[in-house]
Amino acid sequence: MNNNTTQLLIIPGLGGSGENHWQSFWSNKYENVTRINQEDWNQPNLENWLMELNNTIVKLNCPIILVAHSLAVSLVLHWTEIHSNSNIKGALLVAPADVDSPIHTPEILRGFAKMPTSKLPFPSIVVASENDDYVSLERAQYFAEKWGSDFINIGLKGHVNAESKLEFWEEGQIILQKLIQTTNQ
Template structure:
């Protein structure tokens, strides 16, 4: 299974678990955005769609933060049978000015859709960008499974997770469920 790594606002730096995973999993590829700090939804969807359509093998989308909103918007516009699932970590609440920066407002509102593939939202109880109850309600909205992993902040570089073994375990379990 190929992993498509989808960072959020500002990209995922070298100390982010997504970067560790990209180095760990040879079957992974990262979406590259032209402007990580001034996100434009149409541009970000274009880059994701381009990467997905240029891959012919089964894949799991591994998104973080604003990347989660990107996946949902992409799924609302595009279909690809090779996308077998989405592992969605720390969705930023782009609809809430008190939780996310103004630069993310172009990703709101969230599409109110059932995702066309299995998905798992992994969230932290003390994420400053989305209250845990809101993350759980997004899981309900998108018909995603939900996992509260405790107090890990925004599950980013500041969380100092490196290879984030719990996340890897959740991903492998999710992948096995997709394959069965």
């Protein structure tokens, strides 16, 4: 694919964002979507996941907005520490899983620790919930500050996943549009 149409690159976290997840609803709604497909969604391996993310970004060869959820937020940050690609125009970083915290995340995610805290080289928005079991609101806000991201508290939405029953998550679509407008300036 080689065109100027901005692609939304949907990047699920642990488990792969099933059919009732807002990422799946968006994948079905938007025509300009590419979705990462990891070999094993339940046994995350940072090296393998990074390779798949980078290969997908290179193949797209067009403007890209990253749409990452949970563990995929850490993946995006690790990717930016070792790769760069001028096609990345922005990132929507939703419900970052605190991979450094055994209190908030399962041991299987420790391979993605330590969470990178470098400033991102493109515009980004961190979206967090007040009652997310995978990250405290304060920690999500800390990450946003370190990454140079805008921060949006969406209230009591859990882990902003399928259990949150957001379906098309219209509020998230508005936030995404805000990010896209920022990247077009």
